[in-house]
Amino acid sequence: MPSFNAKQLNGDYTGLFSSDYTPSGTRNLLEPAIQVTHADVNPSLELKYVSHQQDTLDYSHRIGLTTIHLKDPVYPFEVTLYYKTYYKENVIEQWTSIKRTGSDVVRLQKYSSANLYFSSTNKYYLTHFHGNWAREMSPEEIQLTAGIKVLDTKLGTRADLFQPPSFVLSLHQPLNHVDEDYGEVFAGTLAWSGNYQIQFEIDPLRNLRLIAGINPYAS
Known part of the structure; x- marks a missing residue:
């Protein structure tokens, strides 16, 4: 992970643009992956790297698990990131575990499952799916521009009715490009049956931040 000084030279003067799990408050100026209000009403959270671990779960099928531990330097608040490959x-x-020790009450306002970062690409094309009954997977492709594109639902148990939690992200060129036999493409889906939210944010450095998880609305 680049040092804070290296990020400043690259134009990220907050040091948080490429965070593995972006907290709210402190120096952060972008969309957070987690938002919390502590018992003393402080809305800021700072997550520092503590350690990581790599394990092989199945040698024959080549399945690995990478675990990254983060912790706030002041509050007893911890986040563990899991990447199963x-x-x-x-x-x-990818999924996330959030832990707060002690007896004080804290309020979790947002808690995402994944926070991904795509760098050094000038163009990003998003294919998402929508529709009504029996036509839920109608595809639509757009080029992502500055700001935030949000895929979400607030329908509770009928989450897939108009907007399934799946997407395809193509780098450099659209999916329906004349040369469809090559290119960099990522397909993703959120394994959550309730209200969800998937956010695609192009930061000031033209890098793409992807945040996915439970929708803060009515969750």
Whole structure:
């Protein structure tokens, strides 16, 4: 992970643009992956790297698990990031564990499952799916521009009715490009049956931040 000084030279004077799990408050100026209000009503959270661990879960099927531990330097607040890798299938599964020790009450306002960062690409093309009954997977492709594109639902148990939690992200060129036999493409889905929110934010350095998880609305 680049040092804070290196990030400043690159134009990220906050040092948080490429965070593995972006907290709210402190120096952060972008969309957070987690937002919390502490018992003393402080709305800021700072997550520092503590340690990481890599394990092989299945040698024959080449399945690995990377665990990254983060902790606030002041409050007893911890976040653990999990990346389960299926090497043969070229699939990565990510989820997050949030822990707060002590008896004080804190309020979690947002808690995402994944926070990904795509750098050094000038163009990003998003294919998402929408529709009504029996037409839920109608595809639509757009080029992402500055700001935030949000895929979400607030329908509770009928989350897939108009907007399934799946997407395809193409780098450099659209999916329907004349040369469809090559290119960098990422397909993703959120394994959550309730209200969800997937955010795509292009930061001031033209890098793409992807934040996905439970929708803060009615959750």
